[in-house]
Amino acid sequence: MSGKRDAAERIHDFLEVDTGLSENNAVLEAxxxxxxxxxxxxxxxxxxxxxPGFIAAVVKKDYAEAAKILKADNMLPAIxxxxxxxxxxxxxxxVLGKKERPVRIGALxxxxxxxxxxxxxxxxxxxxxxxxxxxxxxxxxxxxxxxAELARYGHSVTLFExxxxxxxxxxxxxxxxxLPKDIVRDEIDQVLKLGVDLKLNHIVGRSVSVDELLAYDAxxxxxxxGLPSFMNIEGEGLNGVYSANEFLTRVNLMHxxxxxxxxxPVIKGKKVVVVGGGNVAMDASRVARRMGAEVKLVxxxxxxxxxxxxxxxxxxxxxxxxxxxxxxxxxxxxxxTVSGIECVKMDMGxxxxxxxxxxxxxxxxxxxxxxxxxVVIEAIGQSPNPLLLxxxxxxxxxxxxxxxxxxxxMTSILHVFAGGDIATGAATVIEAMGTAKKAAAAMNExxxxxxx
Numbered sequence: 513m514s515g516k517r518d519a520a521e522r523i524h525d526f527l528e529v530d531t532g533l534s535e536n537n538a539v540l541e542a543x544x545x546x547x548x549x550x551x552x553x554x555x556x557x558x559x560x561x562x563x564p565g566f567i568a569a570v571v572k573k574d575y576a577e578a579a580k581i582l583k584a585d586n587m588l589p590a591i592x593x594x595x596x597x598x599x600x601x602x603x604x605x606x607v608l609g610k611k612e613r614p615v616r617i618g619a620l621x622x623x624x625x626x627x628x629x630x631x632x633x634x635x636x637x638x639x640x641x642x643x644x645x646x647x648x649x650x651x652x653x654x655x656x657x658x659x660a661e662l663a664r665y666g667h668s669v670t671l672f673e674x675x676x677x678x679x680x681x682x683x684x685x686x687x688x689x690x691l692p693k694d695i696v697r698d699e700i701d702q703v704l705k706l707g708v709d710l711k712l713n714h715i716v717g718r719s720v721s722v723d724e725l726l727a728y729d730a731x732x733x734x735x736x737x738g739l740p741s742f743m744n745i746e747g748e749g750l751n752g753v754y755s756a757n758e759f760l761t762r763v764n765l766m767h768x769x770x771x772x773x774x775x776x777p778v779i780k781g782k783k784v785v786v787v788g789g790g791n792v793a794m795d796a797s798r799v800a801r802r803m804g805a806e807v808k809l810v811x812x813x814x815x816x817x818x819x820x821x822x823x824x825x826x827x828x829x830x831x832x833x834x835x836x837x838x839x840x841x842x843x844x845x846x847x848x849t850v851s852g853i854e855c856v857k858m859d860m861g862x863x864x865x866x867x868x869x870x871x872x873x874x875x876x877x878x879x880x881x882x883x884x885x886x887v888v889i890e891a892i893g894q895s896p897n898p899l900l901l902x903x904x905x906x907x908x909x910x911x912x913x914x915x916x917x918x919x920x921x922m923t924s925i926l927h928v929f930a931g932g933d934i935a936t937g938a939a940t941v942i943e944a945m946g947t948a949k950k951a952a953a954a955m956n957e958x959x960x961x962x963x964x
Contacts, residue, residue, distance in 0.1 A: 519830040523801055526688040526769040529827060530594070533616075538623040542570035544608065544615050552605035553617060558946025559657075561585045563602060563617055570620055579628040582621060583636055587660040587703055588653070588945065590629060590695045593622025595686060596942045597821055629698055635705045639666030644959045647672065647728040648708075649716055649900070652680020653941045654734035654932025654948040656703050661952035662732070663706040667959060670728075672714045680736050681941070684761045685792070687799050688769055690824075717903045729962070730927045730955045733915060734948060735900060737933035741893040743787065747844025747853075748890075756788070756796040756891035763799055779805045783884050785853050786833075787841055788891030789813070794824040796889045797833045807833045808883060812840040812858050817868045840873065842880070844888055853885045896934045904928075912937055921951025922958075929955050 516522075516529045533541065545567045553563045562581050569578035582589045598604070598618035606614030628634070644667045648659045651673040659671045677683050682696045704710055714720055725731055740755030742748055754762075763769050784800045786793050789811040800807045809828070811818060815837050818825055829835065838858045845852040857879050860869035873879070895913045908924035910916040914937055915923055915930045922929050931951040932944035 516827075519827075519832075522689065523831050526802060528692050529689050532626060533619050533623045535623075538570060538620060539573060541616050542567045542620055545571075546607055548607060552607065553602040553615075556601045556603075556605035558601065558942045559586045559949050561602075561621075566624065567615070567617070567620060570624065575624055575627045576631070576634070578624040579634070580636075582624060585949075586945070587636075587706075588656065588699045589621050590625035591653075591682060591691060591699055592942055592945075593618050593620075593625055594691050594695075595940075597940055599821065601942065629695070633698065633702055635702060636664065638664050638706055641668070642666045642959065642963065644668065644729040644963070645670070646730045646732065646955065646959075647725050648732045648734060649725070650674075650680060650733070650735040650932075650934075651678035651700070651710065652734060652736045652932065652944070653682060654736065654934075654944040655680070655732070656700060657945040657948040658732040658734055658929075658931060658952045658955075659708045660703045660706055661949055662955060663703075663708050665952075665956045665959075667730075667956070669708045671708050671710045672716060672720060672725075673710065673712050674715045676712055678710060678712065684764050685757065685795070687760065687763075687795050689798070689802075690795070716900050722903050726925075726928070728927075730929065730959055732948070732951060732955065733900075733923070733928065733930040733934055734932045734944075735897065735934050736944070737894040737938045738897045739895045739913075740890070741895065742890055743841060743892065745841060745843055747846060747850070750844055750846045750850050751848055752846070752850035752885075752887045753844060754887065754889050755894075756786070756792045756889050757894060759796055759889050760792075760799060763803070768803065769799070779803045779887050781805070782886040784808070784887045784889060785810060785841075785883055785885040786889045786891060787811075788893075789818040789820060790891065790893075791820045791824055793891035794820045794828045794833075796891050797828050798824075798831055800887075800889070801831050801833060805887070808836055808885075809833055810836045810839050810841060810853075810855060810883075812838070812871045813868055814838060814860060836883075838871070839881075840871065841888075842873075844885075845882070850885055850888055853883050853888055854880060855883065856880050894933075894938050910935075917951075920954035921947060922954060927958065 566578040566581040602617045603614040646667045648671045663669045740757045782805045784805040784807045786797045786809045839855045843854040857874045858871035908916040917935045929951040931947035
């Protein structure tokens, strides 16, 4: 089966940890598929890939056909095969999982996508030009998916990206050891080959006005959730306090992950405390370890309640991240720069709606403790950046600053749609893609109607 590189080796570089399936193991794994008449795995996939279909092609060693089936519903299979939480989605629905191990759908998806990359990527056909112009704002997972779907319908798509490289969280957030950048670039190039016109360094409201944007026949907003959340505790203004978003983006932009080619010792020799328990917290912790830091991760619930993927938790532990659970920071210590962080122990109460215990601070003389720290990284969530949305006051807002959308993804402005984190709040890559794909279908229906 697929394996991973030894922790003692991988902790010193940013090369991919998971080594993937060999061809023989991929075919063996594919033969385990039961070919269900009503495949629950497909129902569990946010973009509804024909999972039994592509796996059947793998069994026959017809990898080109498997890739074709995959890309009929997902233009980013090499990305999704690596970062999707398959264990709670497609694999979580596999009937084999009731009595034994489910089929490793994600690993098979990655195998097929990687095979095609080596053999030569085949770009799917696009529909006959419709003459309709569509603007897509944001080139993260949601924006790329919407752009690809709309181009395949035959619409003329312009993709606006505020930064100097496309990809959003795929490029600036997820570390290379989980998602290599060359894979991201190759799959973005595949989307562009559908005829999508990419405009980099274009900020809506400056490089392109809102009026220009709204002049398109339809608009898709997919800017993600780039505004980090903070704990609002004393000391958050000290030097050395980062959001996980900022920390991970700095590492990518400053090429700190490219040592020894770039000598960018961001936090070498530092004592780092990461606050949070999701996948982003694991990413920040594992990046800091590779930067030469001693890392402690503070989480307010129990180890078994960590919301991150189990594989990522295990990888972090193997790489030397120390987990301090049932604790929550109350104060960041220091005068100008961080010197430590004060925490309170948490008591586990009754379960909440997610069936995790509700944590409450303990009291008493032994209820608090202090950790030494030079850097504190907060990974406790994010929300949509309000800057662009403030330029479009007619957009109705939902909870937590998100854009309100109806069941089809349309906003309160008739021809403006939205998907991904800006509409749902922070979610996974594949969930963002799923909402974008649904919105693109609704946009196509809308554009077809106004053409009649």
